[in-house]
Amino acid sequence: MAAPPGEELARLAALHGVGTSYQPSPDRTVTASAAAVTRALAALGVDAGTPEAVRGALVTREAELRERLLPPTVVCWSGSGSGSGIESGGGGGGESRAEALAVLPEGSRLLVETEQGESRDAVEGLPPGVHQLTVTAPDGRTGRAHLVVAPARLPRPTGTPMPTGRSYGLLVQLYSLLSRRSWGMGDLGDLGELAAWAGRALGAGFVQVNPLHAAVPGAPTDPSPYRPSSRRFPDPVHLRVEDVPEYAYVDDREGVAALLERAARLRQAVLEKGELIDRDAVWAVKREALEAVVRVPLGPGRRAAYCDFLAEQGQALEDHATWCALAEVHGSQWRQWPSGLRDPRSAETTRARGELMDRVDFHSRLAWLTDTQLTAAQRTAREAGMDIGIVHDLAVGVHPEGADAWAQQEYFAAGMSIGAPPDAFTARGQDWGLPPWRPDRLADSGYAPYRRLLRGLFRYAGALRIDHVMGLFRLWWVPQGQPPTEGTYVRYDAEAMLAVLVLEASRAGAVVIGEDLGTVEPGVRESLRERGVLGTSVLWFERDWDGDGRPLPPDRWRADCLATVTTHDLPSTAARLTGEHVELRDRLGLLTRPVEEERADATNDTAEWLGLLTRLGLLAGSAGGSDRSSEEAEVQAVHRFLLGTPARMIGVWLPDGVGDRRPQNLPGTWNQYPNWRLPIADAEGRPVTLEQLAASPRLRALIDVLRERGSP
Structure with missing residues (x-):
């Protein structure tokens, strides 16, 4: 021991x-x-x-x-009912709060340099932002700190024309949403079409997608959107190539036609032949097309817009594009590059950047093009009447060999990986293979990389979902080479992390949703709610865990949440209702108990929920078996149940609308199951296109429930 x-x-x-x-x-x-x-x-x-x-x-x-006179970063909540928020503090014991100023030696002098370049002798009435605070004590000692001034809380979602006054929306993994125009996987053109249709025809308030962060190229590329190369920049594999203005002016029309034929074959392989989504093959075709597109000279207006983007993104984009260019030459594992290139600030890297300037510009251009299409998708969603629009997903970390880990080495804890300790669900704990940020370096910088990350995402997000939001408070650090059981928690300054989050979200007018499922330490949900950050409530997990363990009645659910029936990491609703999720795990050898016990528990769990739905008058005459009409009625009933909760946002897993049986991701598997590579499919496993989704009577009937036009 x-x-x-x-x-x-x-x-x-x-x-x-x-x-x-x-x-x-x-x-x-x-x-x-x-x-x-x-x-x-x-x-x-x-x-x-x-x-x-x-x-x-x-x-x-x-x-x-x-x-020391001051901690590295000090937080001041404005509009909290106590002037600047300095005198009263906020409870809890985090040393970064503005009450740190209250313990300064008497007679200390404060000087604030605001973001606008203004100097002040006091902190009263400071505008929201990250300012520089200097304190001089009577004995001549001087201390400096970053002062984060943030609104006391984010505003609540305003709600759509939905009769209940709340927002409902669709949840989808973008790659799985293929249209008749996709090049083998869903893209940003498809996202815009989905948002326009859902907003105009269905009255939806948002569309939530998986992380669209840049992936680490490989052979094959890791398909998980939660192990990205960079969280700061999106992946150009999501581009709709035909929507790039310069595409129309490519001279080699025969070459373009050949690429379109290859794209069509990729699309047909998935939609008509039942093959898996092949991200690498899609990128190979798109990259060849984009190589031709970027050779087309930009017009004066487009050139000016691109230059503005380069100037705005600055060093972060240059680093990202440099990593991409170096990875083309030396492979994507930067720790195996020539030693001089492992340091983004070395003379060797500067020289290599100059030699590869054409490739650096290519990857910078792709980042700009992707940013413009993401912005267009959000604009389309708002023009379609959505009050929120696109909800983007922020992964909890980055790949250790990716662009962010290379460019921001000083901010990552060497030799560590984040994960989860052993608990009731995973007896051996979890190691996610993602390096953690160093809390001390974040605080010393005034949370600069975190601020840049959030600001970049909020450029085109109506809301942001934060995966494993508990990581703002603490993360389980696992030493490399050790099992997850040999880890320990490392705490972050949650007050500062929340203040920066609220500051950047409020500047963008965006909603924030925290994924707070699983083991959550006391006080976390309360702190998030205090600052206006919504939680996540999934129907099957909402039970009276402090009482008899039965399903939680709708009036006892929390209001400040996004309520859903399922997620990308869980069985689809149809699979859970029919018990097919147990059979799948049995076939893959993932069960830890006899299959009969697992079936019995799953059946009892479902029966308890169906019984509650029946007692509430939300489900009438359900057979509870495999009959399709009964299944559809039950799927509608669990969503009707969500309407009875006070949840401010209600999400519908889009595959549930057509009876899809397959989970997009099956935790605990790698090559045993095609995680992150499945298209949306119907109950028989036939792929369903975006056009077919829009015409699906089953999906329409489910949406009618949420618009309160359905009937039990």
């Missing part, structure tokens, strides 16, 4: 936000190993390898905290 941390190591860990224990359940506490704590401290630049090193680091840290 691993040794627990000693008293001095535990004190040192606490001073750096490193946990020494965790609670997988309210009645059980597990102590982290001394090795896990020591490795986490080492990733933060703290030597705790020997007792002497621990004592020395402890003395150094205590002296540092005792002598």
Whole structure:
């Protein structure tokens, strides 16, 4: 059994936000190993390898905290009913809050440099933004900090013309949504069409998609949208090539025709032959087409717009495009590049950037084109009457070999990966293979990379879903080469992370949704709700866990949430109602108990929900079997149930509208199941195009329920 941390190591860990224990359940506490704590401290630049090193680091840290006047980042919530928010504080104990100013030595002088370049001798009435704060103590000591001034909370979603005054919308994995114009996978043209149709014909308020972040190229490319190369820049594989204005002026029309034929074959392979979505093949065709497109000179107006984009994105875009260009030459694993190129600021990298300037410009141009089509999709959604529009998804981290990990090395904890500790669902814990941000470096920079990331996404998002939103508070760090059981939690300054999030979202007028499913420590949901961040509630998980464990009645659901029946990581509603999800896991050898027990539990779970629906008058005469009409009635009933909750947003998993049986992702599998490569299909497994979705009577009937035109 691993040794627990000693008293001095535990004190040192606490001073750096490193946990020494965790609670997988309210009645059980597990102590982290001394090795896990020591490795986490080492990733933060703290030597705790020997007792002497621990004592020395402890003395150094205590002296540092005792002598400093300000923490690296200070938060001030404006509009909180207490003037600037400085006098009252906000409770909770985070040292970054503005009450840090209240403990300054008497007679200290404050000077604020605002974002607008204005200098002030006080912090009262500061505009929202990230300002520079300087304090001079009477004894001559000086301290500096970043001052984040953010609105006290985000406004609530306003609601669509839906009779209930709330928003409902569609949830879809974009790659799975193929139209008759797609090049083998769903694209941004399809997203615009879906948004226009859903907004105008269905009265929907939003469309939520999977992360569209840039992927790490490979052979094959990792299809998961949750292990991206960059969260800052989108992937050009989602481009609708024909919608790029320069496409019409490509001289080689025969070459264009040949590319269109290849694209048609990819589309037909998925829609007509039942093949999987082949992202790499799609990108090969699109890349060849885009190579021809970017050779077309930009007109004066387009050139000016592109130059503005380059200037606005600055170093971040140059780094991203440089990584893409270097990956074409040296492969995508940058830690195996020539040593000089592993440093984005080295002379070798500068020289290579100059030699590859054409390729750097190519990838910069693709980032601009993708940004413009994403912006167009959001504009289309709003013009179609959507009050929110496109809901984008922010992955919890990035691939360790990707562009962000290369360009922002100083912000990532070396030798660490994030995941989840053992719990009731995963006895061995989880390792997601994503390097964590260093909380100390974030704070020292005033959360600069986090701010740039959010600002980039909010350019074209009506709302942002944050995957594993608990990561704003703490993350489970797993030392590389160790099992997830040998990890420990490392805490982030949640007050500052939330303040930056609220600041950037409020500037964009956007909604924020936190994915807060699974193990959530006490106080997290309350903090999110206080700042106007919505949660996520999934029907099958909403039970009275503090009581008898039965399904939670609709009037006991929380209001500040996006309520859904299922998600991309769960079985479709039809599969759950029919028990097909158990059979799938049995075929793949994923069950940990006899299949008979799993079937019985699944049947009982479904029966409890159907019983509640019947008692509430939402389901009449359901047979509860495989009969298609009964199945459709049950799918409609669970969505009608969502209408009875106070949830401010209601999401419909688009594949549920046509009876799709297959999950888009089956956690716990890699090559056993085609995760992230399936098109939307009907109950028989036949792929369904966007055009067929728009004409589907089954989908229309389900939407009518949400528009309160259906009947039990």
